[in-house]
Amino acid sequence: MDPVSAIGLVAGIIQLVELSTKVTKRLVDFSSAALQDDMPQAFKQIKTALPLIVADLQRIQADGSYAATQDQAALHSVVQGCLSETQELDMILEKALPSAEDSSWERLKKALISLKYDKKIDKIAAAMNSYIGILTLHQVVDLSHNFKLENLPSYQESYWLVPYDKNPSFVGRDHIFKEIESALTVEEGVQPKTALYGLGGIGKSQVALEYCYRKKKKDPRCSIFWCNAATVARFEESLNRMASQCGLISNEQATDSFAVLRDWLEFRHQGPWLMVVDNVDDQNAFFNKHMRTGKLPSESSDVAFDAASPAKPIMVQEMGVADGLELAKKRLPNDTPEELLVELLEVLEFIPLAITQASAFMAKRRKTVRPYLDLYRKSDVTKMRLLSYEFSDHARPGSSMESVAKTWMISFEAIRESNPRAAELLCLMTFFQHQGVPAFLLQGEEEDEFDFQDAVAALKAFSFVDSNEEDTMFSTHRLVQLATRCWLDQEVPSETERWAFAALNSVATHFPRPTSHPDARYFALGESLLPHEELILQKQFKMPSKEVELARARLLNSSGRYLHWKGSYDEARSRFQESMQINMRLLGERHIDTMTSTGLYGWSLAIIGHNPEAVPMLERLVQLRTEVLGKDDPQTIDALSDFAHAIVAAGDLQKSEAMQREAVARSERILGRRHGNTIDCMAFLAQVLHQQGKQAEATALQREIFTVTLEVLGPKHINALMAEGNLASMLSNDRETYSEAYDIFKRNIQNKGEVYGLDHRETLVTVFLFGVLLENMGKLEEAMQLHAQVLDDIRDGPRRNVPSTREGRELLEDRLKCLRNATAKLEDGSKSAMELDSDSRA
Numbered sequence: 001m002d003p004v005s006a007i008g009l010v011a012g013i014i015q016l017v018e019l020s021t022k023v024t025k026r027l028v029d030f031s032s033a034a035l036q037d038d039m040p041q042a043f044k045q046i047k048t049a050l051p052l053i054v055a056d057l058q059r060i061q062a063d064g065s066y067a068a069t070q071d072q073a074a075l076h077s078v079v080q081g082c083l084s085e086t087q088e089l090d091m092i093l094e095k096a097l098p099s100a101e102d103s104s105w106e107r108l109k110k111a112l113i114s115l116k117y118d119k120k121i122d123k124i125a126a127a128m129n130s131y132i133g134i135l136t137l138h139q140v141v142d143l144s145h146n147f148k149l150e151n152l153p154s155y156q157e158s159y160w161l162v163p164y165d166k167n168p169s170f171v172g173r174d175h176i177f178k179e180i181e182s183a184l185t186v187e188e189g190v191q192p193k194t195a196l197y198g199l200g201g202i203g204k205s206q207v208a209l210e211y212c213y214r215k216k217k218k219d220p221r222c223s224i225f226w227c228n229a230a231t232v233a234r235f236e237e238s239l240n241r242m243a244s245q246c247g248l249i250s251n252e253q254a255t256d257s258f259a260v261l262r263d264w265l266e267f268r269h270q271g272p273w274l275m276v277v278d279n280v281d282d283q284n285a286f287f288n289k290h291m292r293t294g295k296l297p298s299e300s301s302d303v304a305f306d307a308a309s310p311a312k313p314i315m316v317q318e319m320g321v322a323d324g325l326e327l328a329k330k331r332l333p334n335d336t337p338e339e340l341l342v343e344l345l346e347v348l349e350f351i352p353l354a355i356t357q358a359s360a361f362m363a364k365r366r367k368t369v370r371p372y373l374d375l376y377r378k379s380d381v382t383k384m385r386l387l388s389y390e391f392s393d394h395a396r397p398g399s400s401m402e403s404v405a406k407t408w409m410i411s412f413e414a415i416r417e418s419n420p421r422a423a424e425l426l427c428l429m430t431f432f433q434h435q436g437v438p439a440f441l442l443q444g445e446e447e448d449e450f451d452f453q454d455a456v457a458a459l460k461a462f463s464f465v466d467s468n469e470e471d472t473m474f475s476t477h478r479l480v481q482l483a484t485r486c487w488l489d490q491e492v493p494s495e496t497e498r499w500a501f502a503a504l505n506s507v508a509t510h511f512p513r514p515t516s517h518p519d520a521r522y523f524a525l526g527e528s529l530l531p532h533e534e535l536i537l538q539k540q541f542k543m544p545s546k547e548v549e550l551a552r553a554r555l556l557n558s559s560g561r562y563l564h565w566k567g568s569y570d571e572a573r574s575r576f577q578e579s580m581q582i583n584m585r586l587l588g589e590r591h592i593d594t595m596t597s598t599g600l601y602g603w604s605l606a607i608i609g610h611n612p613e614a615v616p617m618l619e620r621l622v623q624l625r626t627e628v629l630g631k632d633d634p635q636t637i638d639a640l641s642d643f644a645h646a647i648v649a650a651g652d653l654q655k656s657e658a659m660q661r662e663a664v665a666r667s668e669r670i671l672g673r674r675h676g677n678t679i680d681c682m683a684f685l686a687q688v689l690h691q692q693g694k695q696a697e698a699t700a701l702q703r704e705i706f707t708v709t710l711e712v713l714g715p716k717h718i719n720a721l722m723a724e725g726n727l728a729s730m731l732s733n734d735r736e737t738y739s740e741a742y743d744i745f746k747r748n749i750q751n752k753g754e755v756y757g758l759d760h761r762e763t764l765v766t767v768f769l770f771g772v773l774l775e776n777m778g779k780l781e782e783a784m785q786l787h788a789q790v791l792d793d794i795r796d797g798p799r800r801n802v803p804s805t806r807e808g809r810e811l812l813e814d815r816l817k818c819l820r821n822a823t824a825k826l827e828d829g830s831k832s833a834m835e836l837d838s839d840s841r842a
Contacts, residue, residue: 200463
């Protein structure tokens, strides 16, 4: 055959390969759409024949040589005939079968059924079978001695192309191996595959490596391959090496190793095979082709979901305590105490790479665990230096030195390039607590929801963050936060302060504003934000701007009021004072924010400590608010009531009563008698009346207060509980109302225990007052039992170290001691009286 004819033959092969691949793919897609029973028999035959033709023609094309003239003519005839029939089949498919993307499977099914009766398809199938029967492509290759294909290895030979030794320190992960086996156990005809994903350094490669060795031992016939897909270049390098080592191409041959390997694995390799595609972070590098007998576990992040589809990928998480201890014991001296190992594992968050890195550092420096922990906890700088310590890790190239910091820095850069918003979220999140971060702290007020979710997905892809099912609460690792801050300091130092302020401003904006009438939502929101508030307030800004300081002052006010409600009075008062000082310095005393923080600080001095310093402070506040806001403004009235309450500490009860009456009158006129502010003023008035011995008026007023709060707020609202407790206290001063006071006290203590907690100061004070009532009623035994039971219940309570709780506990302990002494004296007196009576009778 002349050169022109030879070129025509090659062109025909190329055209047939491309067209056959297209048609075969459509037929495979249709047959996999639950339509196998409805697939025309002719289609089944064509679907089987075309891939075989494609595979052999690609090998001939890759070889680049030409056969003898008579063989070329035979091959040319087959190629042209198949090409003609395939073109006609393609035209029929284009007309009859819509694409999967443009139609439902039901329409597709009907289209296939209609084709059963198309005589053209039967004719095409018959023609192709005739060509294959006369001269199959394999026979043509045998006859064409000038088509010099590489000698293919025996189909029965298994290959072990894993570049790493077995890791002798590998431990645990049994549940992951079970998940892998389950994922790779599929029905016939379904490609077995799965994917591992998780945080960098969590041990995904080590799990994959261990699985390879277990698979080799369990099934020696299985060929096992390992590819590195960190980049397109690394992936291509791995594929070329595999193709060469399997004898599919020569080292000097420039060819498409991807196609050669794919076709060899799909059609020529006999027996099972397993391929690990390691470090899949670039979707362009990873091929996801369907193959009959292979298994592809990916070691990836975001790509894992695509690689494992339609099944779910397998998440590799940090080690458990048992596995972590076993790994640490393999790496560290045998005489290391177990509790010290657990301490080390906790600070390293049970991340295998961090554990291995720390072990390598200690071995190199000849350090033990305790000095390492002391060094690690010295500062964030030393922590990062330890996390940056490079060592040779198992299952990494021999020349590659690894570290936790290096592993994550690469991921940080990838995120910043691919999704800048995701990088911003990671920077912001590093200044919050590592868990329980509400989504509203991260999402901008006007940010598009889709953009936010896209950014979150990018962080989840690298396992830097996790969330609840609703994506309303997020978490990360402390070590990730530390590495992110150090990355910020190294790459963009100016951004560190920016993101710290963004975190501060976000918490200050969302923390519930100070209120005298908190509800359940107030406490739930405050509880969720307090850990983040405490952390961000510890941040020391290098050069705090006015905006930073004012945001801090606002947060100090809000969180201080919340802490006061929770019983941390000293901490609350300290925050109010700092907020007032900041506002006074930056805004002046007449600014509304300064007056707010001054009012809270003065109120806290008066309400708990009865500190006389509150009197001049609140007197000045009344004057300022009157001048700035007017005398009938609710805030002015509130300041007047607080000032009147502070005067009680100075002993001027009559003046306090007069001012409280004025505050009640103003508030009732402006807001109404049942308004919460008016009720607060009435409560202070009832107290000062009670202190002056005006019991009837005080009790009547307190009963009204309780009735209104009960109706408006419900029996377990904090304001209702305080009103109820105050009413019981007033009723306990009159013998005629002892019984009513007894019932109210019991109910009030139970409700306060549920709402506040037994160890809250408010509850403990109520218990003390109830004990006084029991003594007055002569129920000493019940009083002792009450005190003893409460003291036992609060011994290990969450507030045991809070100053106000300690004071309440000491109050009950002293009272219980007095009650026991009194009871002992009564018993001794009773015993003496009995002895005297006995003597007189004698």
